[in-house]
Amino acid sequence: MNRERSTFLQTLLAALPLLLMGCGAQGPDWRTLQPVSDFGRLGADVYDDLIWWTLGILVVVELLLLYALLRYRSARSESEVPSQVHGFTALEIAWTLVPAAILFFIAIPTVRTIFELQGAPPSEDALEITVVGHQWWWEFQYPELGFVTANELHVPVGRTANLTLSSADVIHSFWIPQIGGKRDLNPGSENRLWFTPTEVGEYYGQCAELCGTSHANMRMRVFVDDSATFAEWAAAMQAPAIPDSAGAMTFLISGCAACHTIAGTPAQGKVGPDLTNVGRRTTLASSLIPNTPEHMAGWLRSPDSVKPGALMPDLNLDEQRVNELVRFLEGLR
Ligand SMILES: [Cu+2]
Incomplete structure (x- = not known):
């Protein structure tokens, strides 16, 4: 086996575990493409749009590459030099303008979505929650309901949750792939993020900003409850705990x-x-x-x-x- 071929096979073997990792159905769901909130939906829609643009670009580029490989391959002898070309103004202008135009059209839905996600604050009916990032855990305060909890966020389905985000120490980032984010939690200032969950369920979140030793372990869960279950949970949280x-x-x-x-x-x-x-x-x-x-x-x-x-x-x-x-x-x- 020649050297190039064995390098190629080694690379393929090294890439195989990465490919197989994507096939696992077990464990937490980190898919941003199956959103369960309006926030998540907006982001996924941009992706759905752009995937067709990028697929088109891939096909055109690969076809041109294939054409060039076949058309200009060394047909007869190695010593035969093909005709040499220096400069082709029309082609150079085209390969500058076409990508610029594509980037411009890709920017339109992207920027529009960014403005939508940062737009006017939600209605007064929203459930206010204050999120404080700590090394390495999440604090969730429910100021209207009068209690504080950690690492497990409960929100009612169909009602907007309005999150005020800040940090007690270093910069963290709030991210629940199926619901929304990422948005930074900065010490000394406040960020906002709001979403309306659309499906009851349990979702996984993770700090998305390197924040120290146990950054990878800074996880959270979000429970989207139906309104009766949420009311029950909130009432239990408000009732005095009776410790032995x-x-x-x-x-x-x-x-x-x-x-x-x-x-x-x-x-x-x-x-x-x-x-x-x-x-x-x-x-x-x-x-x-x-x-x-x-x-x-x-x-x-x-x-x-x-x-x-x-x-x-x-x-x-x-x-x-x-x-x-x-x-x-x-x-x-
Ligand atoms: Cu972190």
Whole structure:
């Protein structure tokens, strides 16, 4: 086998896993092309438009290339030099103007959509949510409803959610592929993003701006609920959590309260996620692990091994404290 051929085969083999990765049906859905909100739909529509433009360009370019390869191939002998051409003004003008015109026509729907997505703020009926990015988790405040939660955003279907975005530390970016984004969360200033979800379901999000060690682990979930389910969830979030008192004491004396809030208790820390109804969440550690007693215990024993770089320190808890804390936290619902 000659050298070029073996290099070609090696490249093909190296590319194969990448190709196969695209075939997996398991795991979270990151497809931007199956939008479930008006915001997502606008972006997907631009893509649907432009794919035909780019497909046309591909076909024309490949045909010209094929023509040139065949027409100007060395037919008889290597030494025979074909006739040489220097400069062809009409052709040079054409290959400058045609791409410029194509870019201009591609820019029209793109810029129009950007203006639509940044346009007039939503109606007064919108649900106000304040999103604060932290290394490496998401804070969701519902100022009108009077509670705060983390990493799992609930929104009612068919009603506009109006998000005010900012950051507690470095720049993050809010992105839920099927719903919308990406929009930056900047420390010291506010950005906005609004969308109206159109389909009930559970969707996955991810920080889209490199923000430090566990950037890749800064995930979130969005639950688009029907209005009855959303009302039920909001009512449960507003009701006082009833923690067992032995566990509450362990929580306070173990140092947890320095960083975490549990509404209605002396724990009012603001550095870490609000844990008022942590037992109701489906996941822990910015959506990295399922919320089960086993995973909660693993997280308490060693946050850093679950989320490298996690700012929650290793508290050196003995097993009895771990068990008390797990029972207490899972009971907060
Ligand atoms: Cu990030």
